[in-house]
Amino acid sequence: MTTDQQTQRPQAAQLDAADPLATQREAFYTPDAGQLTSYLDGNSLGRPLKATAANLQNFVHDAWGSRLIRGWDEQWMDEPTRVGDRIGEVTLGAAAGQVTVGDSTSVMLYKLIRAAVDAQPGRDEIIIDRDNFPTDRFIIEGIAAERGATIKWIAPNPASGVRPADLDGILGERTAVVVLSHVAYRSGFLADAPGITNAVHRAGALMLWDLCHSVGSVPMELDAWGVDLAVGCTYKYLNGGPGSPAFAYVNAARQNRLQQPIWGWMGADNPFGMTEAYRPAEGIRRFITGTPPVLAMQPIKDMVELIASVGMDAVREKSINLTEYAIRLADELLVPMGAAIVSPRNAAERGSHITVDHPMFRDVTAKLWERGVIPDFRPPHGLRIGLSPLSTSYAEVELGVTAIRDALAELQ
Numbered sequence: 001m002t003t004d005q006q007t008q009r010p011q012a013a014q015l016d017a018a019d020p021l022a023t024q025r026e027a028f029y030t031p032d033a034g035q036l037t038s039y040l041d042g043n044s045l046g047r048p049l050k051a052t053a054a055n056l057q058n059f060v061h062d063a064w065g066s067r068l069i070r071g072w073d074e075q076w077m078d079e080p081t082r083v084g085d086r087i088g089e090v091t092l093g094a095a096a097g098q099v100t101v102g103d104s105t106s107v108m109l110y111k112l113i114r115a116a117v118d119a120q121p122g123r124d125e126i127i128i129d130r131d132n133f134p135t136d137r138f139i140i141e142g143i144a145a146e147r148g149a150t151i152k153w154i155a156p157n158p159a160s161g162v163r164p165a166d167l168d169g170i171l172g173e174r175t176a177v178v179v180l181s182h183v184a185y186r187s188g189f190l191a192d193a194p195g196i197t198n199a200v201h202r203a204g205a206l207m208l209w210d211l212c213h214s215v216g217s218v219p220m221e222l223d224a225w226g227v228d229l230a231v232g233c234t235y236k237y238l239n240g241g242p243g244s245p246a247f248a249y250v251n252a253a254r255q256n257r258l259q260q261p262i263w264g265w266m267g268a269d270n271p272f273g274m275t276e277a278y279r280p281a282e283g284i285r286r287f288i289t290g291t292p293p294v295l296a297m298q299p300i301k302d303m304v305e306l307i308a309s310v311g312m313d314a315v316r317e318k319s320i321n322l323t324e325y326a327i328r329l330a331d332e333l334l335v336p337m338g339a340a341i342v343s344p345r346n347a348a349e350r351g352s353h354i355t356v357d358h359p360m361f362r363d364v365t366a367k368l369w370e371r372g373v374i375p376d377f378r379p380p381h382g383l384r385i386g387l388s389p390l391s392t393s394y395a396e397v398e399l400g401v402t403a404i405r406d407a408l409a410e411l412q
């Protein structure tokens with residue numbers, strides 16, 4: 001591998017040439033010329049697959065247009081759990097019958113956290129960290145107000161995230177459920193999910209992981225780790241498209257002792273019995289509420305199959321290499337201009353994005369978007385560089401970080 005003479009940095013072209021996953025990029029839809037030069041926001045909205053454009057058209061023609069209402073009996077009633085099982089098998093380390101797809105992440109969080117609190121009388125505390133994504137915090141504040149529960153806040157190191165020791169003195173016999181993000185949305189910190197889950201279980205409480213930023217980028221073993229509950233979105237690294245439905249994982253051992261709060265006919269044990277009273281279905285189906293968003297689930301299937309074809313370990317290896325490269329570039333080009341890398345430098349503690357802080361990054365991001373270079377901005381000063389392993393090249397990362405340096409220089 002050749003390196004840049006001045007910097008000792010490997011060159012992007014060589015890294016791309018040596019990348020065993022480089023050809024996977026061809027599977028993604030390419031925008032018209034001039035629209036995009038570097039996409040660094042796959043951690044917010046993944047790019048569409050070419051297969052998705054064709055499969056959606058087929059779906060409209062065949063399953064919807066030709067089978068019409070018969071589609072529900074023929075396949076759609078089971079689509080939430082069929083797609084869920086495949087997400088579980090390929091990305092979560094979850095055996096069949098524990099994952100369902102539907103609703104938004106926020107609604108799934110509400111259903112599972114409420115169920116966890118309601119199932120444990122005498123345990124009236126919910127633990128979450130102050131740096132968690134707003135919707136997680138807001139949903140918990142709402143549930144605490146509704147159920148008279150108390151929130152115990154963890155204040156983690158903002159440049160990393162929640163470590164097992166942060167739970168010492170907070171976890172206890174009144175803890176009902178602990179809610180944490182597996183990969184922190186800002187710093188990109190990858191939490192020790194098995195270690196924290198164990199600690200939570202030792203206190204007799206339930207553990208819920210928000211997997212929005214890890215599903216499809218970090219391999220998981222939810223069953224082996226003994227995780228109770230998890231939710232995740234599908235529009236980031238599962239490339240489901242804007243507003244694609246979330247998934248919920250409920251460990252089989254917990255399912256029938258949890259009752260979710262939004263009772264709807266599709267989660268009842270006999271939806272077409274038109275019964276007088278609600279009785280929850282057995283198993284994972286009881287976490288469904290209304291008519292599942294079947295159309296919006298279709299693109300998820302294409303990405304899950306692409307991931308299955310290369311394997312999560314290969315995805316993770318590329319993700320680590322991309323984030324390492326982005327850190328090298330940021331050290332060389334952005335840190336000398338006053339920027340600070342606020343993501344873990346240890347790859348084992350990092351997901352698939354890095355965040356760099358600078359007071360001018362809000363304006364820098366706006367300038368870059370006009371130029372087809374697309375990272376995102378999270379207040380107060382964070383520019384996030386998201387590296388979707390199967391759709392991002394090293395050349396794109398180099399071009400993007402160089403463009404950030406140039407825009408910063410113009411504004412300073």
Ligand SMILES: Cc1ncc(COP(=O)(O)O)c(C=O)c1O
Pocket residue numbers: 104105106107133135136181185210212213233246
């Ligand atoms: C950690 C985390 N949780 C939840 C959400 C979003 O929830 P929803 O899908 O309901 O908008 C996001 C969105 O980026 C997120 O990063």
